[in-house]
Amino acid sequence: MRIDVLTIFPDYLAPLELSLVGKARQSGLLDLAVHDLRAWTTDRHRTVDDTPFGGGAGMVMRPDVWGTALDTVLGDDADGDGTVLLVPSPAGEVFTQRTAEELAGARRLVLACGRYEGIDARVAEHYATRPGVTVREVSIGDYVLNGGEVAALVVVEAVARLLPGVVGNPESLVEESHGAAGLLEYPVYTKPPAWRDLPVPEVLTSGHHAKVTRWRRDRALERTAARRPDLLERLAPEALDREDRRV
Numbered sequence: 001m002r003i004d005v006l007t008i009f010p011d012y013l014a015p016l017e018l019s020l021v022g023k024a025r026q027s028g029l030l031d032l033a034v035h036d037l038r039a040w041t042t043d044r045h046r047t048v049d050d051t052p053f054g055g056g057a058g059m060v061m062r063p064d065v066w067g068t069a070l071d072t073v074l075g076d077d078a079d080g081d082g083t084v085l086l087v088p089s090p091a092g093e094v095f096t097q098r099t100a101e102e103l104a105g106a107r108r109l110v111l112a113c114g115r116y117e118g119i120d121a122r123v124a125e126h127y128a129t130r131p132g133v134t135v136r137e138v139s140i141g142d143y144v145l146n147g148g149e150v151a152a153l154v155v156v157e158a159v160a161r162l163l164p165g166v167v168g169n170p171e172s173l174v175e176e177s178h179g180a181a182g183l184l185e186y187p188v189y190t191k192p193p194a195w196r197d198l199p200v201p202e203v204l205t206s207g208h209h210a211k212v213t214r215w216r217r218d219r220a221l222e223r224t225a226a227r228r229p230d231l232l233e234r235l236a237p238e239a240l241d242r243e244d245r246r247v
């Protein structure tokens with residue numbers, strides 16, 4: 001997959017050179033480039049914003065600068081099919097694991113990180129008409145950030161780890177929170193067996209795999225019911241067996 005991130009703060013995306021995403025880039029599993037939006041400004045102050053039509057506080061990012069930048073980055077991608085222009089926005093659809101799975105199937109992601117009061121609305125409107133490009137405005141949660149860069153970090157990590165070969169053991173993608181089971185993850189333990197007078201649950205050292213599996217499922221159901229009942233409500237009825245309903 002090819003990912004391009006456009007921002008006025010390229011250094012904010014430095015964490016994408018580290019760890020799992022960094023390794024995926026080095027190995028060629030992920031082709032990612034970060035671009036400084038100011039490279040497409042034309043004035044000596046490298047201006048990217050202006051005052052909002054209709055008045056109000058703050059500044060709005062100019063469509064002309066974004067248009068030149070996105071035209072360049074999108075290129076004359078003849079087979080532009082499967083390109084998602086992703087715009088982090090507090091007014092966007094909520095980004096979930098399902099969103100990450102959908103985006104992981106795209107041929108290409110271009111993330112446009114806004115700042116100030118946001119990007120002129122005509123940018124998303126214009127690129128939504130471009131053949132082969134789908135525009136999605138997404139929010140990573142019900143709080144407001146100062147710009148799209150943090151959201152871009154979240155989106156890139158959540159998507160990259162779903163790409164084949166990026167995570168060492170694909171099995172681990174199944175059991176984690178918000179994974180295929182649709183439940184929160186069960187509690188995990190490691191050595192030492194006793195720590196500050198706190199023991200590890202006996203079943204986990206019993207060697208009885210069926211009991212361990214059941215215990216983990218029960219703890220995941222309990223946690224989900226206590227912390228995210230909305231996830232339980234979304235589960236298909238057949239996703240819970242008779243044993244599950246006992247919890």
Ligand SMILES: COc1ccc2nc(C(=O)O)sc2c1
Nearest residue numbers: 089114115139140145147148
């Ligand atoms: C101006 O650009 C912004 C500002 C706030 C913001 N908040 C987001 C969120 O996902 O909560 S994305 C985002 C982009």
